[in-house]
Amino acid sequence: MTSPDAPHNRWSDLDRPPLNVAALRRGLLRPGGLWSSLDVVESTGSTNSDLAGRADDLAEGTVLVAEEQTAGRGRLDRAWTAPSRSGLFFSVFLTPREVPVERWGWLPLLAGVAAATGLARSAGVDLALKWPNDLLVTVPGDLGHPRPGETPAGAERKAGGILAERAGAGVVIGMGINVSLRAAELPAPTAGSLALAGAVSTDRETLLRAVLRSLEEWYGTWRAAGGDAAASGLQEAYAAGCATLERTVRAQLPGDRSIVGEAVAIDGDGRLVLSTGGGLMEPVSAGDIVHLRGAEGGLT
Structure with missing residues (x-):
C-alpha cells in the first residue's frame, strides 16, 4: 500500500517508512564519540561519491545516509541498486592518522566485521x-532463483557490500545492505536480504544505529592498537566469520589472470592466502573471488 504523501516513487509503501534523522542524531552523536554529523537524503547517485567529492572539508565521523541510491557502486565499479527505503545505504568518513597508511587496507575488512556483529545483535541474523x-x-532455496547445487535447507546469498576509497586525508567507507527486499525484488539470483533470511527486526533505524555503534567500537579498538590487526583482535574476528576460508576458490586478478586454490588464511596485511598445490602459498591482495565449492556445492 502506498502512502498518499510519499514521494512519487513506485517502491514507496507503508512497510518502508522513512528514516527519522532527528532520532538517529540523538542516538549516535555524542560528545567524545566518533560520529560528528549525520545527514539523510531522499535520493542521491552515490553516498561514497558525495563524501569523496568534499573530503577536504569533512570532519572525521561524518555520516551520509540515502533512502535511495541511483548510482551506487561496488568493487570493480559494479552497480548497486535497490528499491527506495528497502535497505541501508550510507557512507562514513574516517581519518585514522595514528595508523600507518600501509595498514589502512584493513578498513573494509573492519567494516565487514562491524556490520556483521551489529546486524547479528539487532536483526538476529547470522x-x-x-x-x-x-x-x-x-x-x-526456493525463492524463485534456483541455483545449481542449492538445497532445500538454503544457500548463501549476498545481502550487503562494502566499498572503501581514499579521499583527501582519509577514507570513505560505504555500505549497502539489503534489509526488506522481497523475493521478487532481488536484483540477481545470488542476492538476498535480511528479511528473507528471517530477521527478527527490519527496522532500519535500529539496524543503522547498531552497525554504526559496532563500527565505532571496532574502529576505536583497531586505532588504539596502531592498526595492528592481530593485537586488536580484528584479524582473528575476521577469520572466524569468513565464509571464504577452507573453500576452493577462483581469484580473478588484475591483468586478466586467475588462480584456483584453497583459501587457507587471512594474513597480517588482510590478504587472502591461497594454497595452490605443491605446497605453494599465494597471497591475494586484490581480486574478485568466486567460491567454487561450499556447503551447498554451488558457486557463490
Whole structure:
C-alpha cells in the first residue's frame, strides 16, 4: 500500500517508512564519540561519491545516509541498486592518522566485521563475510532463483557490500545492505536480504544505529592498537566469520589472470592466502573471488 504523501516513487509503501534523522542524531552523536554529523537524503547517485567529492572539508565521523541510491557502486565499479527505503545505504568518513597508511587496507575488512556483529545483535541474523567485502546471509532455496547445487535447507546469498576509497586525508567507507527486499525484488539470483533470511527486526533505524555503534567500537579498538590487526583482535574476528576460508576458490586478478586454490588464511596485511598445490602459498591482495565449492556445492 502506498502512502498518499510519499514521494512519487513506485517502491514507496507503508512497510518502508522513512528514516527519522532527528532520532538517529540523538542516538549516535555524542560528545567524545566518533560520529560528528549525520545527514539523510531522499535520493542521491552515490553516498561514497558525495563524501569523496568534499573530503577536504569533512570532519572525521561524518555520516551520509540515502533512502535511495541511483548510482551506487561496488568493487570493480559494479552497480548497486535497490528499491527506495528497502535497505541501508550510507557512507562514513574516517581519518585514522595514528595508523600507518600501509595498514589502512584493513578498513573494509573492519567494516565487514562491524556490520556483521551489529546486524547479528539487532536483526538476529547470522552473517558471514566473503573476502574481501561482501556480507552473506542464508536464505531458503526456493525463492524463485534456483541455483545449481542449492538445497532445500538454503544457500548463501549476498545481502550487503562494502566499498572503501581514499579521499583527501582519509577514507570513505560505504555500505549497502539489503534489509526488506522481497523475493521478487532481488536484483540477481545470488542476492538476498535480511528479511528473507528471517530477521527478527527490519527496522532500519535500529539496524543503522547498531552497525554504526559496532563500527565505532571496532574502529576505536583497531586505532588504539596502531592498526595492528592481530593485537586488536580484528584479524582473528575476521577469520572466524569468513565464509571464504577452507573453500576452493577462483581469484580473478588484475591483468586478466586467475588462480584456483584453497583459501587457507587471512594474513597480517588482510590478504587472502591461497594454497595452490605443491605446497605453494599465494597471497591475494586484490581480486574478485568466486567460491567454487561450499556447503551447498554451488558457486557463490
